[in-house]
Structures are given as structure tokens and as C-alpha cells.
Amino acid sequence: MPRPWHPGALIGFSAALHAAAAAGVALRPEAWPWAAGAVAANHGLLTAAGLLPRCSLLGTNWTRLPGTAAARGEIALTIDDGPDPDVTPRVLDLLDAHRARATFFVIGRLVREHPALAREIVARGHAVENHSEHHLKTFSLHGPRWLVREIGAAQDTIAEVCGRTPRFFRAPAGLRNPFLEPVLARLDLQLASWTRRAYDTRNGDADAVASRLLDGRDGKMRSGDILLLHDGNAARTSCGRAVILEALPRVLDGCRASGLIPVTLEHAIP
Ligand SMILES: [Zn+2]
Numbered sequence: 001m002p003r004p005w006h007p008g009a010l011i012g013f014s015a016a017l018h019a020a021a022a023a024g025v026a027l028r029p030e031a032w033p034w035a036a037g038a039v040a041a042n043h044g045l046l047t048a049a050g051l052l053p054r055c056s057l058l059g060t061n062w063t064r065l066p067g068t069a070a071a072r073g074e075i076a077l078t079i080d081d082g083p084d085p086d087v088t089p090r091v092l093d094l095l096d097a098h099r100a101r102a103t104f105f106v107i108g109r110l111v112r113e114h115p116a117l118a119r120e121i122v123a124r125g126h127a128v129e130n131h132s133e134h135h136l137k138t139f140s141l142h143g144p145r146w147l148v149r150e151i152g153a154a155q156d157t158i159a160e161v162c163g164r165t166p167r168f169f170r171a172p173a174g175l176r177n178p179f180l181e182p183v184l185a186r187l188d189l190q191l192a193s194w195t196r197r198a199y200d201t202r203n204g205d206a207d208a209v210a211s212r213l214l215d216g217r218d219g220k221m222r223s224g225d226i227l228l229l230h231d232g233n234a235a236r237t238s239c240g241r242a243v244i245l246e247a248l249p250r251v252l253d254g255c256r257a258s259g260l261i262p263v264t265l266e267h268a269i270p
Helices: 009-027 029-051 067-071 088-097 108-113 115-123 144-162 180-186 206-214 243-258
Strands: 074-080 103-106 127-130 226-230 261-263
Touching: 009 029, 074 243, 088 115, 088 243, 103 108, 103 115, 108 115, 108 144, 115 127, 115 144, 127 144, 144 180, 206 226, 206 243, 226 243, 243 261
Parallel strands: 074 103, 074 226, 074 261, 103 127
Antiparallel strands: none
């Protein structure tokens, strides 16, 4: 079932500006350089909004859990870019040991490569959500038709393999364009970004990764936060281990010490 598309503030403004520029040029053709300049500046603004993963000017974007979940002391661990046959099983063991639930933003292509592992994530009580079919670096450069195919393919892959249709989408590297939100509305998906991330695809220092999540620039971790870690594409520690395997136990200990309960994003839907 598609959901209604509510254009973000910037989309409404941009549409009005384009209409005004067209009307202005029709009435006063000599004013075309002003109209062209205004439209170009507007496109710059739209591009900038798409480059900021936590920005909600292009459409609704979960950067925190809803207030009802935060009031219950809940927090969300989101784990991207898997499933990975070496790292994900160990992440699942760590989550089990701490009785924590997490949300895995999986890549459709990897779900097809490792279907049993994808099913195991769900069987052990976690959620699998849509992180696109191919996780291409050029994701945000494509138009609506391509986006429907790419995101729809991952919906189909995950539904077919895991028996469950995703409710959330996260853009590769968080990069978006103005066509994404109407496509997500059509596929009944909610965009989710994060409150805190630790750049753990580049930083192999587990202490730095954990402390950035627990006590980053925005102060101490608190209820309602959405944390971002990676089981796929993970940076390696000096011993060659995926950094999540050393950082996650510290983050989970930190949750317990603060009385925070890790839940899936789906669980937090009001
Ligand atoms: Zn990713």
C-alpha cells in the first residue's frame, strides 16, 4: 500500500519558485538571467540538502526515535552494509549475549548471496530493512524510475528471502535527491538516518568508535538516539578484526549502565 507523499518544505518552495520564474520570463523575457539565477541557486540548495544525511528538508527523516519510544527509555542500534558471512554471525552472538535487538540495513545483492544468514538475523529477533539492492556510490544521481527499480528490487529480495517486507529505507552513504521521497512514499517506506555515527568504515580504533557513540560531540547517549554501525565494509582494528566486534560490547555495556533498552526501529513506530 503506498502512503501519501507530503513534500518537504524545500520541495514546496522549489516548485513555487520554478513556477514564479517561468511566469516571470513569460511576462518580462528580458528578466531571464534573474530567473535562471534563482533556479540555479535553488538547485544548489536542493543538492546541499541531499548531501546532508540528517536533513529533513526533502521529506520526513527519522534522525531519532519517536517521543513515545524515547519516553520508554528505548534506543536503536542500526547496523549497515551486510549481511557479511564473517562479521554478522559474531555480531548476532554479541547481541544475544546482551539480550539486545538491532536493525540491520541490508544490501539486497548480499541477501541473495547469503540467504541463510539473512534469515538467521530475523530468526534471532532482529529486523532487516532496505539499504538498496546494489549500494552504488552513484545512488543519489539517478531519477525516479531507476530509484523505484533499485529500491523495489531490494524490497522484493528481502521479502522473498526473509519473508518480511521492510518498513524503513536508508540511502547508501545517506546521500539523496528530491526524487527519493515520493519513491519511498510509493513503496510505503520511511527514510531513517541516525542520531550518532562513528565513521566505523574508516576508523579502526574501537575505543574511539565506542566513545564517539557513547559520549560524542552532542553529549552523552540518551534515550531515543539512533546509533549507526557497520557489519559490512567495517574498518579493521590493528589486529585485523572488524571494528564493530570490539566496539559493540562497549556500546551495549554503556546502554545497560544508562538503563537504555536497544529495540528495533519497527518496535519504535508509535
Ligand atoms: Zn551503507
